[in-house]
Amino acid sequence: MKKGLQCVRKFTTKPQLPECDFTPKPYKGLSYDEITQIRKKNLNPALTTYYSKPLALHQGYKQWLFDIHGRRYLDMFAGVCTVSVGHCHPRITKAVTEQMEILGHSTNIYYHTKVHEYAKKLADSLPGDLKCIYFVNSGSEANDLALLMARSYTGRSDVVSLKNCYHGMTYQTMGLTCNNYYKYPVPGAAGMYKTHNPDVYNGIWGGNKCRDSPIQTDRPCSCSGACEAGLKYVDQFVEELNFNIPKNGLAAFWAESIQGVGGAVQYPKNYIKSVYDIVKKHGGLFVSDEVQTGFGRTGDHFWGFESHGIVPDIVTMAKGIGNGYPLAAVVTTEAIASGLSKAGHFNTYGGNPVACTIGLTVLDIIQEEQLQKNCKDVGTYMLLALAKLKSEYSIIGDVRGKGLMIGVELVQDRETRKPLKASDFMKIWEHTRDLGLIIGKGGLHGNVIRIKPPMCVTKEDVDFTLEVLASAFDSVK
Template sequence: MTHDPLHTDWSLEGTAKRRADYYAASQRKFVPFRDPLVFRRGEGQYLWDNEDNRYIDLLGMNLCISVGHAHPRVVEAATAQARELTHCTTMFYHPTPAHLAEELAATMPKRHEWVVHFTNSGAEAIDLAMTMARTFTGNLDLLALRTAYHGPTAAAQSVTGIAGWRHPGMPGNVAFVPEPNQYRGIFGAGTQPYLDEIARVIATATTGRLAGMLIESVQGYGGIVGMPEGYLSGAAERVRAAGGLYIADEVQSGFGRTGDHFWAFEKDGVVPDIVVMAKGLGNGFPIGAVVARKEVAEPMEDKFMFHTYGANPVSCAAGRAVLAVIDDERLQQNAREVGAALLERLRDLQDRHAVIGDVRGAGLMMAIEMVRNRDSKEPDRETTAAVFEACRAQGLIMSKSGPTQSVLRMVPPLCLSMRDVDAVADGLDAALGDATG
């Protein structure tokens, strides 16, 4: 009998031992549950573990699954391309990435020329956006929001405002401004004080000349923090007055997730200079992109910029199918309608569970924030962890997020249905009861 070198041991014990023996410490860290969980398959908004227990995926595998696990049209598009040509470097021409670039540009605000550079991931796209802004403006200084998350690479870390994601050796020339969190922001609710602070930071913590400012249109890992009306346009105005560009990070909030718009920045009627995207674009296939106004991207033609698997035709074929599915299956509208129904149920939970300090979100991008006391708003990390663990027993997968891990973040595939709303809300209700007694 011959040994199969591709045999897969699906046991929890075997997988756990191989991870412990062969994963670096840096890759072992990010494990959410006390007891590990092995997922074997997925379909739509559902996941099954190695013991065939079913879960509702409210995390979308960190928002990478946009149109549903193993969506047949995405799988078929990628499989057909893989059978024909698995990879083609951008040194040579291939029509699939070129078509996807055209289709992405068509989703951008009209009356502008948009161009696309494909990367392997969102973090690489952030790095490129930073380089593009510095090249175009000739300035070095960048602004970012506190509690922002833009990625784990050295450059993306430098504009990430959460200590747990920052490591030694990050590049400099970054100043942080307070996030306009309407629940616990340092200036309370409102917009103007946060815009005034941008001007103060430019005047005191930078050279006065900016390369740009990066803003997640809805902060994701920071706890689903939406930008209040007028903030994005006001920030862009102040940054441009200092010579910089407005860089919209849509890695988590894009592709119709917030329901009312395809890109979350559209809510404020503002046009970015650069848009960064990834995650849901590939529905699990690795791909990221920087979409920029043509004049902003042009100065970079003087030097080489290369991403080995950027514009990989298999990932781009998946991306093309994703855009078509979002449109054909009306998933943006589904996100709006199902998200509104679920948000209403979450607010009912807030009325009945004192540990819930805030419920917020748009479309299928929602959060429950736990507090020890609603008046003091003291974050309750321990109860959040307990509810999170109890949700697993209810067949719900979500994430602990926010700077103090006191937020339950729900960002399911856009195909979450109305029939799932009761299961999610009832499961959360039971988990809250189990965790808080």
């Protein structure tokens, strides 16, 4: 038995997938070998894949995926936190078909009904003066445009983001992102600064009362009032400003409400609001990246930033906004948006009628199927179940998250919090796939299980996921 891994259960039978009443269509496409050869020859090698033998997917339905051989998988990663209301939702399919028969494309140099209907409905979901929207195609593009807006409006250039963050892969947003896996050996974008990541599990400071989550860290906490860990991370941010940012030079501060690619990292409850106040005092803008935390995924609120008690100056969103269709948006105030009119700006596909039809339908489904409530109910159920699993397996160092945005950090040793070896993590990961479960991974060391499923998953799906994870942990010997 590997040191640090305590196993208390053994499965004599293979975990069984929950029942599904859907039958996929027969697959008639390329063979697996043909797909592999074409990928090697015709697709850029930078396109990485999951698993030693990548999945070849054929069809999706709700929380289920089917490969080209007809095998079914429970998707607990949602195409990297992207499929919000479920794969191939019939209402979306119907709405797209009807729209394609009317108007498939129009740029925003003309009026068309759907972009206006959608802009109004999306704006109504946001608080305050966040009513002015620019539609784009991806989260990277949204953050890139938000950066241009912030600098254009303020007339300043310097931007601060958090270590361990991820905000995209355009040349500019790579400067915002802080993880060397996504850094190329070329000169970086100018004016980008980083401050300490307020990670209460792995960071310098943290305690067991810091998070807005049903689950806390194991670190002791002696706070009698305000969260001392949060205040110390705020002091680090102020120090960053004092050392690196010229007076009247801060254009914006960027943050995800919960870090996504970084491993579902949550901050102390008093951190974001305190930083927000400091940013505003310095004349900068606060940009909230809601690419993964928006559209009800965190359960308590429709937007992740609402849990921090702020109204940002700019909000970027993507992924769940279109249930997997290329759609994203930058939302801000009319005054800040006016900065973009200092020169011409054009996006061929932003506000495409099909994309806006999908966006409208996604909003309707979230509301009518009560998926935000499902995120809270099922997500809390899963977090509590994962905490119980943690008590049985010392390989689990930390469980964290809110709603259906969950991270499980795996370690070699709980005391040192040393990350689990990559070889052991990959063995666990492959094992879960073999049992029909798709999960993600993240964190600086790639040792965090990322669980961000379609928001329609059930408690039965959670029970299966827990069984598979336990079986996978047992496999590491």
